[in-house]
Amino acid sequence: MQTVINLTLGLMTLALLLCxxxxxxxxxxxxxxxxxxxxxxxxxxxxxxxxxxxxVKPFLDVAIVVALMSFLATVGFARFLERGGQRND
Amino acid sequence: MIDILVSILLLGGASFMLVAALGIVRLPDLLTRMHASTKGATLGVMLIMAGVSFHFAEEVVVARALAIVFFVMLTAPVAAHVLGRAGYFVGVKFWEETVKDELRPNYNPLSHRLHSRLSPQGAEDVDHERREQRNEQSSPESGSSS
Known part of the structure; x- marks a missing residue:
């Protein structure tokens, strides 16, 4: 089980690097x-x-909060692009 | 026995996330990159949260994992839609081999309005002039009434 967890964390670290x-x-x-x-x-x-x-089960609450924050950040960036970009209207 | 199932789910989720990251690096375009990242990462989160649920097998953990999956499935399409819309309005360049852009002939980037195909292009201007006339007619009336 520990090797599987290490392998999974390695794969996701590689994904973070590509990102x-x-x-x-x-x-x-x-x-x-x-x-x-x-x-x-x-x-x-x-x-x-x-x-x-x-x-440690309460770590899942952290995951919920991260999901919520990422959605708000994406919508905020999109509003910034639409309203405050280089458009001249 | 449950460890084998959890292992398969975790490895599947991590490899889907790796495929999504690979797609975000390799694909040529904003829209194709969003196509890779949104679906692949959502499926990866679903598989990993299924693994967490099977590993703990308690009501509280399963409820939290379901909440995470539900929230990610609810927000990922909305975020992709909003971001793709903003990218199109900003004027992100498409891939050179893009076959068709169906929004291009129906969308006026200056007035930020969308026409349907049935209405001619000039109907928009006529409508705009009519609204200006109405404003000019209504403004002296409001001035006299007040």
Whole structure:
């Protein structure tokens, strides 16, 4: 079981690294926002695996809060793009 | 026995998340990147939360895991829609091999309005002029009445 957990955490760390590549290289701001959203979803998965690893159940509350914050951040970024971007209207 | 099921679920969820991250790096376009990240990551979260539920097998944990899955499934399409809409309005470049953009002939980027295909292009301007005339007619009336 421990090896499976280590392998899972390794896979998700690799996913975070690839996501960070897109966050740095992204040609426009919406690409970076997509990368940030994927970041938070992968972090929810890492929290789930960590809950199994340590047998501490309240960590799932942290996952709920992270999901809520990521949705609010994405909607806020989208509103910023639509209203305060380089449009002239 | 339950450990094997949990292991399969965790590995499946992590590999779906890895596929989503790979897609976000390799795909050429904003919309295709959103297509990869939204669906792959949502399925990954669902599988991992199923693994957590099977590992603990208590009501409280299952309820929290279901809440997480429900919330992610509820918010991921909304976030993708809002972000894709904002990206289109900002003017993100599409892939060179994009076959069709059905919004292009029906959308006026200056007035930020969408026409249906049945109404001609000039109906918008006529409607706008009519509304301006109505405002001009109504403004002296309101001034006299007050």
């Amino acid at each position: 960070f590549v897109r966050l740095v290289r992204g040609p426009s701001l919406p690409d970076r926002v997509v990368a940030l959203e994927l970041f938070s979803v992968i972090i929810i998965g890492i929290i789930g695996v960590h809950t199994i690893n340590t047998d």
